[in-house]
Amino acid sequence: MFLRLPIIRLVAAILFAALVAPSGAQAQLDYRDLMTRVESVLREAGADYAAGDADSARNKVQSGYFELFENLEGPIRVNVSAARAFELEAEFAEIRKMIIEGVAVSQVAARIDTQIAGIWATLPALEQGVVLRAEPAAGESPAAGAPAAPAPVEPHWQSVVAKIGEMIAEAATVYEAGDSERAREMLLAAQFEGYKNSLLESAVRRFRSQKADAAFNAEFSRIIGLARDGKPARMIAASGTVLVDELNDVLPGLPLLDGMEAAKTADQQQAPIRDWGGVSDDVMAEIDAAIATYQGGDPGAAISHVQNSYFDVFEFSGMEQALAVRDPAMKTTLEAHFSRIVGLMRASATPGDLASGRAAMQADFDSAVTFLGGGTETPWALFVYALIIILREGFEAILIVTAIITYLVKTGNRDKLPVIYNSVMVALALSALTAVLLKLVFRASAASQEVLEGATMLLAAVVLFSMSYWLISKAEAAKWVDYIKGTVDRSLGSGSLKALWFASFLAVYREGAETVLFYQALVADAATMSGIWAIIAGFAAGSVGLIAVYAIMRSGALKLPIRPFFMATGLLLYLMAFVFAGKGMMELIEGKVITPTLIAWLPEIPALGIYPYLATLIPQLLLVLAALFALVVLRRRAGTKAEQEDTGMGKA
Structure with a gap:
């Protein structure tokens, strides 16, 4: 017993040394042998599956991965790429899944052949690549010639x-x-x-x-x-x-950029500096890829690529909203480039036309990058932006609501004003709720937000046009005193009040949700509490400004004679309906609901909702035709009424 114990220990030591000591070519894995064994196991799995033994085939695929391929996975990751290693790993699972689902034998065999070929294709890189070595233990000095310790990581x-x-x-x-x-x-x-x-x-x-x-x-x-x-x-x-x-x-030795500090107190923490130049580069790279796809003969995929780049890069990066807060006209210009490229592709544009469109887009994106800059906003800038947002977004709503309220006052229906005030309050509440749901709960895609806004605009256009016709038809009444005394109460029945409520509701709701989202983006840009207070002050000042605008407009409208007031209000509502029709369709184009057809000669006038696309032009043309038809009807009605009055006078 005493003799046998040392002998056993000696034999064990020799065997251990023989197994672990590297020598020559054995210093690294025998990649060829491993690949041969993986191939053999996969071939056997394919044969078992063809023979109807799916369980054995599945188990052999699993064995090929866990017992063999895992030894190849690390070297492939280092010498080829991590992505390739993962693709080959995932393929084992896909083959196993095909076997479980009972896919045709020929399909499984083809998948196995592809996997085997893919594994063997990595052999040259493995045999010529680096050998994975264990890192020295803590406190252990590296061997002579070993690489230096890695640089520190921030x-x-x-x-x-x-x-x-x-x-x-x-x-x-x-x-x-x-x-x-x-x-x-x-x-x-x-x-x-x-x-x-x-x-x-x-x-x-x-x-x-x-x-x-x-x-x-x-x-x-x-x-x-x-x-x-x-x-x-x-x-x-x-x-x-x-x-x-x-x-x-890539982190070892990677320095922080100029002006960055690794740690700050919560109040000193700066808002992230956006790399707008990088976003612009990403957008243009996507556009280039889309153009290449188009030139490769697949316009449908190219159009989808352009539209996806709008949502996945331009909007999702925050660039679209950053511009919307600061310069809506510039935002609209950039958005239009995406639709124009899509329109060109749909119209089978030449490479020269696409190149021109691409160059114009690049120039405007470069201007936007310069405009946005790279730093955080000052409190004064945040105040100005907050002020402009509420004035800009609230002005259209104030126009419509003021027209409706003034109409009620001028026609002796002051008691109906609470109906309109109610619609405004409901619209404000739902605007805030919609913005929160879109941003936090539903997290609706950018396309969904565009569709929601477009649908709201189109509905508002219909309501405003009907109100416009109704007001102008009243302006044609010959005897205003009789009208006011006798017909206002009847014309302002429950249906008319609902229409007025709905019109003012849509006017406020259409702007409200977008305004809330703008303020959310602005708050995200604030670096300190002083910036937050600047935004609050700007919002308060803008709200006071809107109240002043409302008071001035209402006072001026009340001083107008009733006929000019009805005509002016009706024309204003018609103009708003025209603008909303064009902008609403444009939102649906940007939401990928409609693929635009470009009309190259048509000018682009965003203030009037005019865009060079057939989809935006059609509803506006329909509104023009409806207005002309309404004028003809009103003229005939007025002529008939005049004839009846003349006849009545003659009989008298």
């Missing part, structure tokens, strides 16, 4: 990458629960809020390479595509893990 970048990982993991959970649209939006947020707006993208571009940044953005797009294409949730989660690993790989 804690700020570590937290940014960790946040990206959390956002993708949460998106995978939401996706698995069945909410693919919400998951896709969360993945977009991981790309824009996590990677881009944190300025990690800018740091990667500046201190690593444009190629590295392009690879990261491509990986984000691939992961978003998994959610869009209905791939399993585990693929999204695993891809997120791989992406986080790749991001962590």
